[in-house]
Amino acid sequence: MxxxxxxxxxxxxxxxxxxxxxxxxxxxxxxxxxxxxxxxxxxxxxxxxxxxxxxxxxxxxxxxxxxxxxxxxxxxxxxxxxxxxxxxxxxxxxxxxxxxxxxxxxxxxxxxxxxxxxxxxxxxxxxxxxxxxxxxxxxxxxxxxxxxxxxxxxxxxxxxxxxxCLLGENFGWGAVMLSYSSRPPDPVLRPDWRRMWMERLEAEPWLAPRWAALxxxxxxxxxxxxxxxxxxxxxxxxxxxxxxxxxxxxxxxxxxxxxxxxxxxxxxxxxxxxxxxxxxxxxxxxxxxxxxxxxxxxxxxxxxxxxxxxxxxxxxxxxxxxxxxxxxxxxxxxAEWPSPRVSRQVLQLGAARGAGASQGYLGRDEGAEGFALTVATPQHLGLKAGEFFPMGLNAEMPGDQREDDALSLSFDGDVLEAGLDLLGAAELRLRVASDRPLGFVVARLCDVGPDGASVRIAHGMLNLCHRESRERPTPMVPGEAVEVAFTLDQMAYRVAPGHRLRLALSNSYWPFVWPSPEAGRLVVTGGSLALPVHAGSAAEWVPPPAEHAAPWKHRVIRAGRTRRFVEEDLIAGTYALIVEDDLGDAENLTHGLCSGETMSERWEIRPDDPLSAKAVHVWEQRLSRGDWSVRTRAEAEMTATAAELRHKAVLRAWEGEVLVFERTWDDSVPRRFV
Structure with missing residues (x-):
């Protein structure tokens, strides 16, 4: 740099x-x-x-x-x-x-x-x-x-x-904006900062339930x-x-x-x-x-x-x-997109060869129909999924997928002798029945190495209520098999020789996706995966090296610290993803404003109970200069019943040590399609 x-x-x-x-x-x-x-x-x-x-x-x-x-x-x-x-x-x-x-x-x-x-x-x-x-x-x-x-x-x-599918980040981003928008202007620029601040706090929207209702x-x-x-x-x-x-x-x-x-x-x-x-x-x-x-x-x-x-x-x-x-x-x-160098290779889903009936095979066999495999995954599957938008090196990207793979219905391909280049989006087609009116399926395409390590190449998901229309969803008819299709995310990936592809299916993905109201069971009786196969390439572009202007002049008042870990409570039977992100405090040496931010997230669930899902986020913002200081704290919680999504929040603001504002929200959103 x-x-x-x-x-x-x-x-x-x-x-x-x-x-x-x-x-x-x-x-x-x-x-x-x-x-x-x-x-x-x-x-x-x-x-x-x-x-x-x-x-x-x-x-x-x-x-x-x-x-x-x-x-x-x-x-x-x-x-x-x-x-x-x-x-x-x-x-x-x-x-x-x-x-x-x-x-x-x-x-x-x-x-x-x-x-x-x-x-x-x-x-x-x-x-x-x-x-x-x-x-x-x-x-x-x-x-x-x-x-x-x-x-x-x-x-x-x-x-x-x-x-x-309703993403956990819908709630998470609502908590972020509740915190971000709670801060006042800088008094150096806005002498009427306090009036503006109070007006903002009084009008502050709690957006997570508004979005979840749509x-x-x-x-x-x-x-x-x-x-x-x-x-x-x-x-x-x-x-x-x-x-x-x-x-x-x-x-x-x-x-x-x-x-x-x-x-x-x-x-x-x-x-x-x-x-x-x-x-x-x-x-x-x-x-x-x-x-x-x-x-x-x-x-x-x-x-x-x-x-x-x-x-x-x-x-x-x-x-x-x-x-x-x-x-x-x-x-x-x-030179153009879609590219003439990309062709579609269709792999069929079938029952695993020489394995138990619970797992599947991914290959070119045309006669791969005639199976019935079940997807009924525990609710804590997905703890290594990573963030929707990771920001850095704090274990926010997808980790080793093999634990989630073991809990999923996995279709494994043959070991690749020559490797494989993929560029574009894969399309998955399934014939599937659900025993519940509401439910979803998540598909992860993984690169499995000779040692069994699994890397997520791309993923995609479908709320089964949206199988025919995103504008007019309809619940599933329990027990009725339907044909569904959806695309996985775009990818550009070279799978090495000696590795294999794996398609892993689950009907839980916590906390990336908010759980269905009931722990349902999907039965897959057919399907195919269309891969975007690239003809092959060498290095074709040399970008300019990274450079930028001089960084900001600042003094670290207090260093930050970040932790990210999974907690298993052997007594309560819960699993929780916990994120603690303290960005510390710093002084801007150009205009003297000191700022700091601290955040914590807890995503908790029991493997056997989707209604045990609970998310709690706490954000604190700090601003000061000389004798002037303000602080805001936003606390947000999401839970659910079989019929409703519950969103609670509290926003507090302090001027110095004096509490100058407090507001609470308690919103319930009907579960129509999630």
């Missing part, structure tokens, strides 16, 4: 530029631009998120935005309405108000004397979502976007639902999903993803469907920007960003539009490692 301190342009910074919305709400922006932009206007690049520019994303902002600004751009980091140092209130994610504000900010930027009139938009996660949404809304000044770790479909590929793909989820009409995507898009992040499907979807110039890059990374993300190798994301902006915001004929459509890191077989620093592999560059 190279730290750059010299750039083509000398830059100046403004820490609080006000951008007033049509309704009078003032948004706060931190801006870096060339010092002569007033006489030589430059394009603007906008990042627009709720994660607080003054403390939250500041460490990464200072490594990225001065770098891009130093190459002749005005980089504008805006706190979204109701967050950080911006006025107003935030009601939910991706609201019409949020989108309207984005369009208004883009228009405002294009009309400033220091702006050339061309605007680009970039962002990761929430910021990646809203730059795609901005492109969908087609503001005239928006000329290009760069999106990282985002989605095209808010119901199919976000933290709420996957395959119609169990079909209706208007709420379609809003903000660019997949609703790819034809509206007329703005050039550079889209990035990571195989260790659960937004990996977006890249292929956009490259295949967007009519504007669209290029996709997927590395081995977690939910971070590619110049700092693990597992390695990191790449020169910022150089690629500047190249994209040069082409579409400045009109530089650098050939960016002729780059390969889809560049991916094809991972090679390696031992399972939930904290992998590097994933071996090579870069594949596809």
């Amino acid at each position: 190279t730290i750059r301190t010299e750039f083509p342009c000398r830059i100046v910074e403004q820490e609080d530029m006000g951008i007033v919305m049509p309704d009078g709400c003032r948004l706060s922006a931190r801006v870096w631009m060339p010092e002569d932009a007033g006489v030589r206007p430059v394009p603007a690049v906008l990042e627009y998120i709720p994660y607080r520019k003054r403390d939250g994303t500041l460490p990464r902002d200072e490594m990225m935005h001065p770098y891009v600004a130093g190459h002749g751009y005005a980089c504008v980091r805006v706190d979204m309405r109701g967050n950080g140092d911006s006025e107003g209130l935030m009601a939910d994610e991706y609201t019409q108000q949020e989108m309207d504000d984005a369009v208004a900010v883009i228009d405002w930027l294009s009309r400033q004397a220091w702006c050339s009139g061309a605007v680009g938009m970039m962002g990761k996660s929430w910021g990646g979502f809203n730059c795609l949404q901005a492109a969908f809304n087609q503001p005239p000044a928006l000329k290009a976007v760069i999106s990282v770790c985002s989605t095209t479909d808010r119901f199919a590929d976000d933290i709420h639902y996957k395959g119609g 169990q079909e793909r209706g208007a709420f989820w379609k809003h903000g999903s660019v997949a609703e009409d790819y034809g509206r995507m007329q703005t050039p898009v550079l889209i990035w993803g990571g195989w260790a992040d659960n937004y990996m499907n977006t890249v292929a979807h956009l490259v295949e469907n967007v009519p504007a110039p669209c290029k996709g890059i997927v590395g081995p990374w977690v939910h971070q920007y590619p110049h700092t993300a693990v597992p390695g190798p990191q790449v020169g994301f910022l150089q690629e960003a500047v190249r994209w902006w040069d082409r579409w915001l400045k009109g530089v004929e650098n050939g960016a539009e002729h780059d390969p459509a889809y560049r991916v890191w094809m991972m090679h077989s390696a031992p399972p490692d939930a904290s992998a620093k590097v994933r071996p592999g090579h870069w594949v560059a596809e």
Whole structure:
């Protein structure tokens, strides 16, 4: 990693530029631009998120935005309405108000004397979502976007639902936002900070039950999903993803469907920007960003539009490692996507050869029908599944799958003599009956080494109520066999010679998926797995090396500590995944604000009882400077009965040692399809 301190342009910074919305709400922006932009206007690049520019994303902002600004751009980091140092209130994610504000900010930027009139938009996660949404809304000044770790479909590929299954992260993210949005502005920038803080706290939404109530793909989820009409995507898009992040499907979807110039890059990374993300190798994301902006915001004929459509890191077989620093592999560059180098190889599911009736075989045999195998997995299966969006090296990626495999219905393929390259999404077809009206099936495609270690290549899942329609789910008829089909996640993976493929099926996946109301039993009587087999490749792209601007100046007041472990209570008969993440406390040496954050999660369940599932999350946020200090604590709990999902929360706020705010929520959501 190279730290750059010299750039083509000398830059100046403004820490609080006000951008007033049509309704009078003032948004706060931190801006870096060339010092002569007033006489030589430059394009603007906008990042627009709720994660607080003054403390939250500041460490990464200072490594990225001065770098891009130093190459002749005005980089504008805006706190979204109701967050950080911006006025107003935030009601939910991706609201019409949020989108309207984005369009208004883009228009405002294009009309400033220091702006050339061309605007680009970039962002990761929430910021990646809203730059795609901005492109969908087609503001005239928006000329290009760069999106990282985002989605095209808010119901199919976000933290709420996957395959119609309610994700544990729906609750988890609700707890995160309850905490994140509870903090006040910085008094140095907002003398009326306390009034703004009290207004925020009084209006603070508890979003987890709101999202959990929306169990079909209706208007709420379609809003903000660019997949609703790819034809509206007329703005050039550079889209990035990571195989260790659960937004990996977006890249292929956009490259295949967007009519504007669209290029996709997927590395081995977690939910971070590619110049700092693990597992390695990191790449020169910022150089690629500047190249994209040069082409579409400045009109530089650098050939960016002729780059390969889809560049991916094809991972090679390696031992399972939930904290992998590097994933071996090579870069594949596809001139077009879908690629003519990928063909479909169909493997049949059948009863295992020479084994007990409880396990299956995965092979090319055409006569593999005539079996009946049961999926009735214990509720604690999935403790090594990893996070929906892992952030780093704290054992957040999928670990060794062999324990879960042993509890699943597993179909094993033959040992591969020549190895196998996979690029794309596998499709699973099953003939299956359920003894309960509500239930789901999870499929994991694994790479099994000669020593029995199992690495998850990709997974997919289907809420069986969604077997015919995501918009109009219907419960299963107990005992009635149906044909279902669903795709697993996109992948790029080279399985080594001497290894074998395994398809593992389960009807539990804790805590990744919230359990069904009853411990059901599925009977599989047929099926096939269509694999995307690549013709083979060598190293086909050499990305620029990772580099960034100087990191933030800070002093560590108290170092952090992270723990992640599984607890088995031999008396209560419970299993629990426990995460303790103390980020410590640090002082910003530029403006003196001290900040800190502490989080704990507990996901507990009994193997024989889905209604024993319980999640408890606690978040604390700390801000101080001199004699001034504030603290917020958000406590959230989720449980369920056979008929309802229960969400409780408490939010407290202190000014100094005085409790100044307290609010509780207790919401019950009917279980219609989950």
